[in-house]
Amino acid sequence: MTMPDIRWYKFSSPQTFYPLAGTLAPWFAIAAAVFAVYGLYIGFFLAPTDFQQGEAYRIIFIHVPAAWMSMFLYLVMAGWAAVGLAWNTRLSSMMAIAIAPTGAMMTFIALWTGALWGKPMWGAWWVWDARLTSELILLFLYLGFMFLHAAIEDPRRADRAAAVIAIVGAINVPIIYFSVKWWNTLHQGASVNLTRSSTMASTMLWGMLIMSIAFWLYSIAVVLVRVRCVILERERNADWVKQLGART
């Protein structure tokens, strides 16, 4: 099966991927905006008031998509890091590095919105709920990845070392989640589930789905732009970059 390899391989070099990312990013950004507006419209105008929580539950339209994205981006980041480590393809490692900040941001948003939702519903800013706790630990894993990468000067070693901790982290995420879940039920009895508390009207589910797609498109757009920055920084003295500099 050589045919697809050639095509795929063509885009795996930073030089050929740079313009491609440049053209794709705006489209993803526009699509993200469209989905976001539609999602927010559903969230605020189509979704009914919840009989139990009133209007506070609308935070779900940001909280749940952000939590899903934080987990999804970590696994994608670990995937790209593993590819970069195994086949020594620089672009894959750059992709992993480009994903990390957005993933960490999504985790922060999930934690922040989780706290702001917990206050009216459970009366406390921070609740040691299994998912919120795992989200906090996920934030530490992201920070570990980013700080380890920043602490090493040589880019190649930085990529490979960060890849190892990303892979080890990815393997530990389920272990951490289940041990926190076990620990949580042990101490607090059945924790109030963030979603099961109110009957899941279909519009709510639909709203969350649209918002998740919006977040996903947004992440792709941001990562594409950031990977272009990383490529420029890494390939600074490559000649194709110098010509580029002269032109823009």
Next chain:
Amino acid sequence: MSGVLDAMASVIARDLRIAMRRRADVMTSLIFFVIVVSLFPLGIGADPVLLRTLGPGVVWVAALLACMLALARLFANDHADGTLEQMVLAPQPLSMLVLAKTAAHWLTTGLPLVIIAPLLGLQFNLDAEALLILLASLLLGTPTLSLIGGIGAALTLGLRGGGALLALLVLPLYIPVLIFGAGAVEATAAALGAGAHLSILGALLLGTLVFAPWATALALRIAIE
């Protein structure tokens, strides 16, 4: 096969002999453990009931921190004097040699913690059965801590500010061991039996035993470049 075992034996023999000659290093992490554990009653107050509930968690967190502190030295000295290069170039699988180094590290830091922990448990007036489970959970848990810590030590080899970075990398991965370690002792106090917790600690140990040396060897090859 005998070549690998002999090489591993030489690594363990060397590290233990060095540890004997530099007893200070062994003592420092042990004394750190004792001090940290003794600080808590001073901070929380001497109410026996309160101390009893906090005891397992405090002893476990202190053991975890003491273990992590000792990790920075795991590869740093070998890296500085060139023995790490020779180990990487030895015709044996590096992950097995790393396993030997981690074992030697556990014998000099993890094991002393396990032996002294029940003594400290008395400060938190844990009863005999709780102290026994504390010993068992630490015996099963501390090797896992050394193994996971080895990955962090190898990744942060030779980096400025390696200590804090090592903590950031390794502590999140320690959480499952902490949960089931401390949980085991609490379970006995609540007469629920610690069987489940100890078996999970054993499972974590086996999983780490298989995976961590390979990851540490990979991290070492990256760090040594």
Next chain:
Amino acid sequence: MLSAIGLECVRGERRLFAGLGFAMRPGTLLAVRGANGSGKTSLLRILCGLLAPAAGTLTWNNAAISEVSEEYRASLAYLGHLNGLKDELNAAENLQLSLRLAGIAVNEAEALAALEWSGLRERRHQPCATLSQGQRRRVALARLKLSQSRSLWILDEPFIALDTAAVERTRDLIVTHLAGGGMVALTTHQDVPIAAPMTLLIELGA
């Protein structure tokens, strides 16, 4: 037989060397010369597999190093800038433990003879921390003397910090190793003439 094709090394932003190739057969001496920072040490570390080259391939008996890495390491002895000695252990302990790790069986008498060859017989019970830089280098060279079974020697500045007698001894050791069908790759600033059946010279940073 060690052969390299198109070796390239990049350190940070600078490319130290590229397209470097050679073939070493039994009895070959590969001398690497060049100014400081020209990549001599990096080249040697690439040869022993500690450092991955940016490009190019290394083959040992026509098999890629990565495939036969354990067999390759079993026929290699590396003397780097660092002597690979533990300060807390004395010379005899360092020799025996490091050789045992490397899989070379050495008994008490052989270790003693090597230390005597290195002129360290009377200091063999002192912890290496108390030895001078030159003496520590001679302990590392004693380990090299006991690694005759390893066909490929990769030596980074073997003569550094040595007095003339030690330089002479080390030179003879290398010459006998080459005469016996061994291969030696070394870097040095001092031009110590070494008679070898076949000599390759690599000038880096020229």
Next chain:
Amino acid sequence: MSWESLSAFIDMGGYGGYVWGSFGVTALCIVIELAALAMRRRRILREFRE
């Protein structure tokens, strides 16, 4: 779900602080991320022009 008035929308059934606190911070994070990216890009390109 139609809101009687803009103020009712902002009040969000009394939970305005929490809801707009969440959405506001999310928007803020996105703006910060985009701004940081733009600055980073401008800094690199300026480097080339020298």
